[in-house]
Amino acid sequence: MSDTLACARRLDRRDAKTLALSALGGALEFYDFVIFVFFAATIGKLFFPPDMPEWLRLVQTFGIFAAGYLIRPLGGIVMAHFGDLLGRKRMFMFSILLMSLPTLAMGLLPTYASIGVLAPLRLLAMRLLQGAAIGGEAPGAWVFVTEHVPTRHVGFACGTLSAGLALGILLGSLVATVVHRQFSLEQLESWAWRLPFILGGLLGLVTLYLRRYLHETPVFTEMRSRRKLSREMPLKRVVREHRAGVLLAMLVTWILTAAIVVTTLMMPTLLQGPGIGLDRTAALSANSLAILAVVVGCVVCGRLADRFGDGPVFMAFSFGLGASFTVFYVTMHHTIDYLVPLYVLTGFFVGITGLIPAVAVKAFPAEVRFSGLSFSYNVAYAIFGGLTPLVLSLAIVHFDYAPVYYIVLLSLLGMAIGAYLTRRGLVAGRVRLN
Numbered sequence: 481m482s483d484t485l486a487c488a489r490r491l492d493r494r495d496a497k498t499l500a501l502s503a504l505g506g507a508l509e510f511y512d513f514v515i516f517v518f519f520a521a522t523i524g525k526l527f528f529p530p531d532m533p534e535w536l537r538l539v540q541t542f543g544i545f546a547a548g549y550l551i552r553p554l555g556g557i558v559m560a561h562f563g564d565l566l567g568r569k570r571m572f573m574f575s576i577l578l579m580s581l582p583t584l585a586m587g588l589l590p591t592y593a594s595i596g597v598l599a600p601l602r603l604l605a606m607r608l609l610q611g612a613a614i615g616g617e618a619p620g621a622w623v624f625v626t627e628h629v630p631t632r633h634v635g636f637a638c639g640t641l642s643a644g645l646a647l648g649i650l651l652g653s654l655v656a657t658v659v660h661r662q663f664s665l666e667q668l669e670s671w672a673w674r675l676p677f678i679l680g681g682l683l684g685l686v687t688l689y690l691r692r693y694l695h696e697t698p699v700f701t702e703m704r705s706r707r708k709l710s711r712e713m714p715l716k717r718v719v720r721e722h723r724a725g726v727l728l729a730m731l732v733t734w735i736l737t738a739a740i741v742v743t744t745l746m747m748p749t750l751l752q753g754p755g756i757g758l759d760r761t762a763a764l765s766a767n768s769l770a771i772l773a774v775v776v777g778c779v780v781c782g783r784l785a786d787r788f789g790d791g792p793v794f795m796a797f798s799f800g801l802g803a804s805f806t807v808f809y810v811t812m813h814h815t816i817d818y819l820v821p822l823y824v825l826t827g828f829f830v831g832i833t834g835l836i837p838a839v840a841v842k843a844f845p846a847e848v849r850f851s852g853l854s855f856s857y858n859v860a861y862a863i864f865g866g867l868t869p870l871v872l873s874l875a876i877v878h879f880d881y882a883p884v885y886y887i888v889l890l891s892l893l894g895m896a897i898g899a900y901l902t903r904r905g906l907v908a909g910r911v912r913l914n
Contacts (some may be wrong), residue, residue, distance in 0.1 A: 490630070491629060491630065491633055491636075494628075494695075495628060495629050495630075495633075495637075497693075497694075498624070498625060498628045498629070498694060499625060499629070499637060499640050499641070501687070501690055501691055501693075501694060502572075502621045502624060502625050502641055502644070502694075503640055503641050503643065503644030503647075504644065504687055504690075505572075505576050505617070505621070505644075505684075505687045505688075505691060506617060506618065506621050506641055506644040506645050506648065507644040507645065507647045507648035507651065508576075508648060508651075508680065508683050508684050508687055509575070509576060509579045509613065509614060509617045509648065509684065510614070510645045510648030510649055510652075511648040511649075511651045511652045511655075511680050511683075512579050512580070512583040512610065512677075512680040512681070512684060513548065513579070513610055513611075513613075513614045513648075514648070514649055514652045515583075515652045515655065515656065515676045515677065515680055516544075516545050516548075516586075516607070516610075517545055518652055518653065518655075518656035518676075519656065519673050519676070520541045520545065521541075522668060522669055522673045523541055523603070523673070524537040524540065524541035525537070525669060526591040526592060526593075526599075526669060526673070527541070527589075527591055527592050527599045527600045527603050528540055528541070528592055528600060529592060530592075540600065544600065544603055544604050544607050545607065546866060547604060547607050547608055547611065548607045548608065548610050548611030548614070549611060549861070549862055549865060549866050550611070550862060550866065551608045551611035551612050551615070552611050552612070552614060552615035552858045552861060552862055553615060553855070553858040553859045553862050554612065554615070555578075555611060555612025555613060555614070555615035555616055555858075556612075556615030556616050556619060556854035556855070556857070556858035557615075557715060557851070557854060557855055557858070558612075558616075559571045559574065559575060559612075559615070559616030559620065559854070560616065560619060560620070560714070560715075560850040560851040560853070560854035560855065561714055561715060561851055563616075563620060563623070563850040563851075563854075564714040564847065564848055564849070564850045564851050565714070569624070569694060569695070571616055571620050571850075572620050572621065572624050572691065572694070573688060573691055573692070574616075575613050575614075575616040575617040575620055576613070576617065576684055576687055576688050576691065577684075577685075577688055578609060578610075578612060578613035578616075579609075579610055579613035579614065579617065579684055580680075580681050580682075580683075580684025580685050580687075580688060581609075581681065582606040582607075582609040582610050582613075582681075583606075583610065583677050583680045583681040583684060584677065584678060584680075584681025584682065584684075584685075585606050585681070586603065586606045586607075586677045586681075587674040587675070587676075587677030587678035587680075587681060588674070588678070589602055589603060589606070590602075615854065615858045616854065618641075618645065618837075618857065619850065619853045619854035619857050619858070620850065620854070621641050622638055622641060622837040622838075622840075622841055622853065623841060623849055623850045623853060624694075625637040625638070625640075625641060626638065626838070626841050627846070627849075632786055633786055634786070634838050634841070634842075635781075635782035635783065635784075635785035635786040635790070635793075635834075635835060635838045636779070636782045636783045636786050637782070637838075638782055638834060638835065638836075638837040638838040638841070639778045639779045639780070639781055639782020639783065639785075639831070639834030639835065639838075640778070640779055640782065640834075641834075641837070642778040642782075642831075642833050642834040642836075642837060643774075643775040643776075643778040643779050643834060646744075646771055646774045646775050646778065646833075647771075647775055649744065649745075649771060650768060650771040650772065650775075652676075653764065653767070653768060653771070654768070655676050655679070656676065657764070659672055659673070659675060659676060714847070714848040714850070714851035714852075715848075715851045715855055717847075717848050718844065718848050718851050718852040718855060722843070722844055722845075722848065722852055724843075725843030725844050725852055725856070726843075726852065726855065726856045728839070728840070728843045728897070729839075729840035729843050729844075729852070729853060729856030729857060729860070730856045730857075730859065730860040731860075731893065731897060732836045732839050732840055732894075732897060733836065733840065733856065733857050733860035733861055733864070734860055734864045734890065734893070735798070735832070735836065735890050735893060735894050735897075736832075736833045736836045736861075737860070737861055737864040737865040737868060738864070738868065738886060738887060738890040739801060739830045739832060739833050739887075739890075740830070740833060740865075741865055741868045741869060742805075742868065742872065742883050742886065742887060743770070743805060743826055743827070743830050743887070744767070744770065744771060744774065744827075744830065745869075746868075746869055746872065746883075747763075747767060747770075747823075748760075748763040748764055748767045749763075750876075750883065751763040751766070751812065753876070755813055755876075755880050756812050756813060756816070758812075758816060758819070762816075762819070766819050766820055766823045767823075769820060769823065769824055769827070770823045770824055770826065770827035770830075771827065772824075772827070773823075773824040773825070773826075773827030773828045773830075773831075774827045774828070774830045774831055774833070776828060776831065777797075777827065777828040777829060777830060777831015777832075777834065778831045778833060778834025779831075779834065780828075780831060780834075781793060781797055781831040781832055781834045781835045782834045782835055782838065785835050785838060789901075789902065790835060790838065790839055790842075790898075790901050791898045791899065791900070791901035791902030791903070791904075792898065792902060793835060793898075794832065794835060794839065794894060794895075794897060794898035794901055795894070795895045795898030795899060795902070796898075797829055797831065797832035797835065797894070798832060798891045798892075798893075798894025798895045798897075798898060799891060799895055800828075800829035801826070801829040801830060801832055801887065801891050801894070802887055802888045802890075802891025802892070802894075803891075804822070804825045804826040804828075804829050805826045805829075805883075805884065805887045805888075806884050806887070806888060807822060808822040808823055808825070808826045809881065809883060809884050810881070810884065813880065832894065837853075837857075839897075839901065840853055840856065840857060841853055843856075868886075872886060
């Protein structure tokens with residue numbers, strides 16, 4: 481099929497299957513990755529000495545959680561290296577296996593009361609494996625689907641995948657809520673905490689089985705048949721020849737971390753803080769609705785980019801994110817009467833995260849695309865995703881509106897990037913992916 485026809489064709493049933501299985505796998509992997517944080521307090525009690533101070537126990541527990549973020553770049557780089565040399569599908573399958581087995585194992589681990597200090601060490605080992613898996617899953621999924629679908633539908637494909645990742649976070653929140661409501665504290669600490677991990681591991685293995693029906697991407701297949709695969713270490717070539725692409729991908733990932741970490745992950749805690757004082761149930765309920773809005777926003781943003789171009793839509797959603805979050809957060813300090821509609825509106829503009837992978841994927845040629853995207857995305861996420869909660873938590877002590885300043889700063893960066901994309905002509909339908 482010619483490049484022109486490949487670009488112009490409609491999405492077919494095979495594309496739909498690829499998108500569905502990719503999004504499902506991404507949702508379950510993110511569920512497996514974040515479910516830990518919803519049971520951090522219980523895990524802290526069970527996997528550390530009972531006489532340890534509560535604050536130190538929580539620090540140790542969240543330290544293990546953070547270890548998954550720190551290992552992401554290494555896992556992503558290794559899997560991307562082999563993905564560029566051996567095939568996208570192999571690493572796409574391996575990443576979900578590497579997530580599912582440790583998650584299942586975490587649900588079966590003996591606690592501190594049974595094996596002492598080996599308990600937190602085994603927990604840490606499983607968390608590191610999870611981090612390595614998630615480092616390869618998101619970039620691998622984005623590369624996999626963008627090399628499958630017609631070029632003019634790349635935005636929609638990436639938006640659909642990002643929506644799946646957001647659904648994974650929502651699923652983790654909902655499962656945690658059900659478990660906490662259905663079981664007593666004694667049951668939770670005795671055995672019920674294991675259920676979400678076992679569920680996630682088993683569902684991941686089912687998805688692994690379903691992914692076996694996917695096919696290698698046409699782009700990689702063509703490169704292999706024409707012997708165009710990189711003859712040197714892909715990452716070495718990325719750093720030497722594609723520094724501009726690395727910078728662009730890292731900057732848009734910075735925007736992604738700000739949108740997700742601040743407005744989705746941190747916001748329930750911020751809403752319950754002294755400046756607003758919302759109760760936990762209302763905060764979590766509003767957060768769930770906002771995540772649903774993120775899902776819709778991701779798909780809409782990607783679809784609009786396919787229609788009008790990456791640059792203009794990136795600018796529009798960047799402006800919308802900064803403006804809506806400012807109005808939402810400032811209003812919450814005065815009244816909570818408009819909590820849900822304003823939070824949902826903000827969530828919709830967080831849908832810019834659906835377009836970000838499409839922009840990053842187009843920054844690299846096919847021969848080193850997986851390595852370039854994975855390196856840029858995971859390093860930036862480890863830095864900005866890891867530091868943002870700490871920096872903002874300290875800043876809020878002195879500046880109530882620190883989250884607003886941060887989001888507005890990143891929104892301005894997003895509008896500048898959108899202008900750059902427009903000026904450079906990086907719009908949907910003009911950038912070849914092969």
